[in-house]
Amino acid sequence: MAIDHLDGRLLQLLAEEPRIGVLEASRRLGVARGTAQARLDRLQSNGVIRGFGPDVDPAALGYPVTAFATLEIKQGQGADVRAHLASVPEVLELHTTTGHGDMLCRLVARSNADLQRVIDRVVGFDGIMRASTAIVMENPVPLRIIPLVTQAAGD
Amino acid sequence: MAIDHLDGRLLQLLAEEPRIGVLEASRRLGVARGTAQARLDRLQSNGVIRGFGPDVDPAALGYPVTAFATLEIKQGQGADVRAHLASVPEVLELHTTTGHGDMLCRLVARSNADLQRVIDRVVGFDGIMRASTAIVMENPVPLRIIPLVTQAAGD
DNA sequence: CATTCACTGGGCAAGCTGTACAGCGAATCA
DNA sequence: TGATTCGCTGTACAGCTTGCCCAGTGAATG
Numbered sequence: 589m590a591i592d593h594l595d596g597r598l599l600q601l602l603a604e605e606p607r608i609g610v611l612e613a614s615r616r617l618g619v620a621r622g623t624a625q626a627r628l629d630r631l632q633s634n635g636v637i638r639g640f641g642p643d644v645d646p647a648a649l650g651y652p653v654t655a656f657a658t659l660e661i662k663q664g665q666g667a668d669v670r671a672h673l674a675s676v677p678e679v680l681e682l683h684t685t686t687g688h689g690d691m692l693c694r695l696v697a698r699s700n701a702d703l704q705r706v707i708d709r710v711v712g713f714d715g716i717m718r719a720s721t722a723i724v725m726e727n728p729v730p731l732r733i734i735p736l737v738t739q740a741a742g743d
Numbered sequence: 744m745a746i747d748h749l750d751g752r753l754l755q756l757l758a759e760e761p762r763i764g765v766l767e768a769s770r771r772l773g774v775a776r777g778t779a780q781a782r783l784d785r786l787q788s789n790g791v792i793r794g795f796g797p798d799v800d801p802a803a804l805g806y807p808v809t810a811f812a813t814l815e816i817k818q819g820q821g822a823d824v825r826a827h828l829a830s831v832p833e834v835l836e837l838h839t840t841t842g843h844g845d846m847l848c849r850l851v852a853r854s855n856a857d858l859q860r861v862i863d864r865v866v867g868f869d870g871i872m873r874a875s876t877a878i879v880m881e882n883p884v885p886l887r888i889i890p891l892v893t894q895a896a897g898d
Numbered sequence: 899c900a901t902t903c904a905c906t907g908g909g910c911a912a913g914c915t916g917t918a919c920a921g922c923g924a925a926t927c928a
Numbered sequence: 929t930g931a932t933t934c935g936c937t938g939t940a941c942a943g944c945t946t947g948c949c950c951a952g953t954g955a956a957t958g
Contacts, residue, residue: 590805599797606795611914620937625916636803640761642754643793644888649895650745656811656840656847658877670883677894682884685811687877692811693884696891722813722842728825729837729848731886733799736851739832740804766945775906780947 591636594619596741598627599637603734606640646680651696653703654724657710658689665715666690672713678706689720746791749774751896753782754792758889761795801835806851808858809879812865813844820870821845827868833861844875 591599594617601613608616614624631637646654661669666684673679673693681694695710697703703723711719746754749772756768763771769779786792801809816824821839828834828848836849850865852858858878866874 599799603796606797609914621915622938623936626935634803635800638798638800640795640797641758642761642795644754644892645790645793646888646891648789648791649891651891651895654838656838674884677890679884680888680891681886682882683809683811683879684881684883685877685879687875689877692877692879694886720842722840722844722847724838724840724847726839727837728839729829729834731836731849733801733835735832736801736804736806736835737799740806764945776946777907778905781904 591631591737591741593741594623595627595631595636596737598624599631599737599741600734603737646696651678651698653697653700654727655695655697655703655707655721656724657693657695657707657719657721659691659693659711659716660718661690662715662717669713669715672715673710676706676709679710695721746786746892746896748896749778750782750786750791751892753779754786754892754896755889758892801851806833806853808852808855809882810850810852810858810862810876811879812848812850812862812874812876814846814848814866814871815873816845817870817872824868824870827870828865831861831864834865850876 597617598613601608601616610625610628611621613628614621617624628637646652659669669691670682670684673682673691678695678697679693680696683692684690685692693710695703695706697706700723703721707719707721710716752772753768756763756771765780765783766776768783769776772779783792801807814824824846825837825839828837828846833850833852834848835851838847839845840847848865850858850861852861855878858876862874862876865871
């Protein structure tokens with residue numbers, strides 16, 4: 589569960605240069621290949637590493653607009669709303685939260701005009717009472733994990 | 744920039760089973776290896792695929808609590824606030840947005856109690872006027888891209 | 899008709915992966 | 929103290945993949 593310094597450096601290496609294999613990683617870390625392999629296997633079976641899926645950029649796919657929508661849901665309609673949102677490709681992520689809204693979702697769209705279409709589709713569903721949307725202008729800190737890994741590794 | 748059906752299927756394959764290589768992918772797609780390789784290269788130089796970094800689960804690292812914080816910033820303090828937030832490992836993501844708040848950030852913490860520490864650290868900075876936090880309870884739709892890829896590929 | 903482009907199918911050397919094994923030092927425990 | 933367990937090292941091997949190259953084909957372009 590907890591990771592040590594070597595795990596941290598391994599993750600960092602893989603994050604920076606995903607193309608390197610276990611052998612190259614072991615060389616850079618100054619450990620035997622078997623060790624690097626064992627650590628990597630452990631991280632994966634621990635669930636620390638979920639996978640190595642391709643990191644796809646929605647903007648490059650033609651969806652340069654990102655927005656976050658806070659949704660207010662009718663009591664007891666949660667499951668239906670979740671299923672509805674899951675069926676919309678432009679909904680990249682959905683969370684249920686405490687606080688003012690009940691759900692928070694990340695949307696993408698082809699343009700600001702297209703965002704209107706997406707929002708209409710998202711909120712055009714019976715269980716959703718209100719939605720408030722915040723359009724993303726800049727992304728000063730893109731989704732990252734390495735600083736946290738470094739901290740967890742006890743640096 | 745736009746991707747076709749073959750690109751879509753390739754991305755889908757890589758997302759489902761990242762461990763398979765180009766050769767195996769080409770076999771499953773029923774195309775020559777060179778083709779799969781060329782498509783993959785193109786997707787990467789296009790920026791559609793940003794990389795293949797390990798997908799690390801913060802929960803498995805000991806940070807099971809996720810929250811979103813909406814921040815209100817003093818005029819003209821944006822740059823300082825961004826730098827401040829970037830320096831906090833528990834800040835996984837930061838966006839500047841339109842709407843009620845000025846910024847939206849994703850936080851993780853070791854526990855609800857620990858979240859208080861993180862929030863204090865995040866908002867304990869001069870340029871930040873107000874923060875409102877929503878704790879994530881459930882994540883019905885984890886960050887995903889494949890449905891969008893499928894749509895972009897023209898299915 | 900000539901050209902360009904993407905794809906095919908093949909081949910090669912180099913390198914990596916998966917797996918196995920014996921040896922070693924540190925920590926644990928009776 | 930002595931035995932055991934555990935993780936790491938160094939090594940080895942077969943099998944496979946990668947990166948690269950080439951010639952040929954079919955479709956689209958000009």
